[in-house]
Amino acid sequence: MAVATEERVLTGQQFMNGDVACAEGALAAGCSFFAGYPITPSTEIAERLARRLPAVGGRYVQMEDELASMAAILGASWAGAKSMTATSGPGFSLMMENIGLGMMTEVPCVVVNVQRGGPSTGLPTLVSQADVMQAKWGSHGDYEPIAYSPASPQEMFDLTVKAFNAAERYRLPVFVLGDEVVGHMTERVTIPPAAEIDIVDRKRPSAPPDDGWLPYAPDDDLIPPMACAGEGYGFHITGLTHDERGYPTGDPLVHDRLVRRLSRKIQVHANEICEVEKLHTDDAEVVVIAYGATSRAARHAVLAARERGIRAGLLRLITLWPFPRGVVKELGNTARRFVVAELNLGQIAREAERYTRLPISLVNHAGGMMLPPEVILRAIMEAEA
Amino acid sequence: MSGEIVVNAHPLDDLLRADRLPHIWCPGCGLGPIMACMANAMADSAIPIDKHVVVSGIGCTGRVAGYLKVDSFHTTHGRPIPFATGLKLAKPELQVTVFSGDGDLFAIGGNHLIHAARRNVDINVICVNNFNYGMTGGQAGPTTPMGARTSTTPYGNVDPSFNLPRLAATLGAVYVARWTSLHVRQLEKSIRRAIKKEGFTFIEVLSPCPVGFGKSNNLGEGLDEMELYRTNCVVYPEADLSQADIELKHDSTIIVGDFVDIERPVYGAGGGEE
Numbered sequence: 001m002a003v004a005t006e007e008r009v010l011t012g013q014q015f016m017n018g019d020v021a022c023a024e025g026a027l028a029a030g031c032s033f034f035a036g037y038p039i040t041p042s043t044e045i046a047e048r049l050a051r052r053l054p055a056v057g058g059r060y061v062q063m064e065d066e067l068a069s070m071a072a073i074l075g076a077s078w079a080g081a082k083s084m085t086a087t088s089g090p091g092f093s094l095m096m097e098n099i100g101l102g103m104m105t106e107v108p109c110v111v112v113n114v115q116r117g118g119p120s121t122g123l124p125t126l127v128s129q130a131d132v133m134q135a136k137w138g139s140h141g142d143y144e145p146i147a148y149s150p151a152s153p154q155e156m157f158d159l160t161v162k163a164f165n166a167a168e169r170y171r172l173p174v175f176v177l178g179d180e181v182v183g184h185m186t187e188r189v190t191i192p193p194a195a196e197i198d199i200v201d202r203k204r205p206s207a208p209p210d211d212g213w214l215p216y217a218p219d220d221d222l223i224p225p226m227a228c229a230g231e232g233y234g235f236h237i238t239g240l241t242h243d244e245r246g247y248p249t250g251d252p253l254v255h256d257r258l259v260r261r262l263s264r265k266i267q268v269h270a271n272e273i274c275e276v277e278k279l280h281t282d283d284a285e286v287v288v289i290a291y292g293a294t295s296r297a298a299r300h301a302v303l304a305a306r307e308r309g310i311r312a313g314l315l316r317l318i319t320l321w322p323f324p325r326g327v328v329k330e331l332g333n334t335a336r337r338f339v340v341a342e343l344n345l346g347q348i349a350r351e352a353e354r355y356t357r358l359p360i361s362l363v364n365h366a367g368g369m370m371l372p373p374e375v376i377l378r379a380i381m382e383a384e385a
Numbered sequence: 386m387s388g389e390i391v392v393n394a395h396p397l398d399d400l401l402r403a404d405r406l407p408h409i410w411c412p413g414c415g416l417g418p419i420m421a422c423m424a425n426a427m428a429d430s431a432i433p434i435d436k437h438v439v440v441s442g443i444g445c446t447g448r449v450a451g452y453l454k455v456d457s458f459h460t461t462h463g464r465p466i467p468f469a470t471g472l473k474l475a476k477p478e479l480q481v482t483v484f485s486g487d488g489d490l491f492a493i494g495g496n497h498l499i500h501a502a503r504r505n506v507d508i509n510v511i512c513v514n515n516f517n518y519g520m521t522g523g524q525a526g527p528t529t530p531m532g533a534r535t536s537t538t539p540y541g542n543v544d545p546s547f548n549l550p551r552l553a554a555t556l557g558a559v560y561v562a563r564w565t566s567l568h569v570r571q572l573e574k575s576i577r578r579a580i581k582k583e584g585f586t587f588i589e590v591l592s593p594c595p596v597g598f599g600k601s602n603n604l605g606e607g608l609d610e611m612e613l614y615r616t617n618c619v620v621y622p623e624a625d626l627s628q629a630d631i632e633l634k635h636d637s638t639i640i641v642g643d644f645v646d647i648e649r650p651v652y653g654a655g656g657g658e659e
Contacts (some may be wrong), residue, residue, distance in 0.1 A: 077472025
């Protein structure tokens with residue numbers, strides 16, 4: 001690897017767009033490998049890392065497509081690197097194949113999806129939040145993903161760091177589900193000193209290589225320690241259903257045990273993973289659930305409703321997956337109604353319905369434009385009426 | 386059979402996952418001797434076994450990764466080359482070999498092979514060509530000769546087939562060879578050369594697939610196809626590769642040999658600055 005010629009962490013007050021902040025968050029988290037394919041509106045992440053990674057001793061590779069990009073970051077992670085790719089909906093679709101391999105073989109890495117309007121080529125330059133369920137269910141089979149939803153350039157930085165830490169801690173590809181507005185918005189981003197940034201590294205085998213080492217024997221936290229290629233462990237990794245030795249098997253009992261563990265290792269840690277921000281929810285009769293760019297408009301709407309004497313509150317989802325079901329259940333006991341604001345046809349609204357019996361009003365748009373605060377405010381007033 | 390143990394150990398036991406044997410390959414398949422060539426070449430290389438990594442895609446050849454006792458990855462269909470690219474670039478000290486089949490590398494994975502060769506990533510690709518999709522029961526693929534009968538070409542294959550060494554040479558692979566599962570000494574030597582060579586190397590190895598392909602194309606059992614290799618192969622390293630198509634008929638020759646050995650700048654050799 002090259003010698004570092006620039007600082008890895010750009011400590012201080014920066015003025016940058018969300019995509020660039022995401023790239024800087026990756027560097028601050030220790031990312032040393034990026035493989036990607038240019039796609040609007042995520043391209044600035046690749047451009048930033050193409051310049052910055054070599055300057056801090058890392059490696060940027062432009063691959064032939066998103067299938068290859070995802071495969072390459074899995075390979076790099078097995079080589080011991082913290083690795084990442086960035087894309088948008090069409091590329092996210094192509095990555096699903098190897099996201100599945102990453103889930104099945106438990107590979108720490110980060111996949112950033114700066115969402116644009118879909119399906120298909122959709123609205124390349126315009127915002128949407130319609131890949132929420134794709135992040136949950138996009139690859140075949142059962143697994144439990146982690147997805148963060150940044151609402152500002154600052155959070156593009158902060159949550160990219162968290163995404164790397166969660167990937168390393170829980171051993172899976174972790175998603176940052178940005179959107180075009182947050183990706184292209186330029187704001188102040190405060191980057192802390194490197195020493196103040198919390199960094200998590202994957203669990204390593206506690207014993208030196210020997211013939212008895214089991215690459216998929218989990219600890220009590222359901223997560224197996226991870227050896228990397230070239231360290232002498234001589235492991236075998238397969239996307240086939242595998243036992244604790246990593247060997248393929250067609251045994252339905254082994255399959256059931258493996259797939260349940262892949263989900264349970266996230267579910268049992270959901271409380272430490274899930275993050276929300278609450279604004280005026282304690283006495284709120286109407287709680288607006290929003291996330292990403294839409295939550296900014298929702299915040300204005302909630303504050304405007306308060307000025308009108310309406311007891312409105314905002315539940316901003318910072319993690320979309322695992323879904324913060326506990327807080328929705330709790331607020332269902334104190335509020336009278338939910339309003340879900342999102343740029344899709346009701347993906348999170350439908351998820352919220354699973355955890356409350358309160359009526360839910362959906363205020364939404366398929367994408368291409370932001371929801372104006374007034375539209376959300378109207379929904380709050382109608383809900384309150 | 387008395388069940389008497391004739392030998393207690395195989396010379397390659399240290400390089401094989403003996404606890405996974407017997408393997409899943411059919412009687413007459415050429416993958417066994419081809420894998421042994423790989424194991425011997427790794428053992429003879431100056432590189433410690435711990436630094437050898439084998440990456441496979443999906444299919445019969447894809448199972449090679451699971452039998453070699455090195456860090457090994459059985460990835461997704463068509464994607465072993467970009468996976469290997471990530472491994473190699475993130476940890477250049479690794480000696481990375483992609484071991485996969487013709488369908489995996491040239492149909493679903495064709496685009497990745499093209500671009501890895503263009504970049505001249507320092508990985509070795511060993512492509513076992515059995516002229517069909519064996520794992521799924523003998524369907525036509527990009528190497529199936531025209532006219533051949535498979536379960537998806539019941540009236541004879543109408544697709545022209547790829548000439549793999551010609552394609553690899555055109556793409557800029559720095560070392561290109563073709564052998565068969567009969568040519569074990571030549572193949573082992575080729576793999577040793579590929580391991581030493583810096584850059585993207587490509588070796589095609591023809592293998593009988595008596596169950597998936599041989600039976601329906603009058604090639605007989607595995608041994609019969611090996612006999613065809615013996616009588617019809619011509620070692621011709623200087624061959625014009627445009628003449629190296631394979632018809633796989635009893636009256637057609639198969640050109641084999643070390644065809645290409647050139648130098649090109651290796652991708653990423655200068656670290657991150659290039």
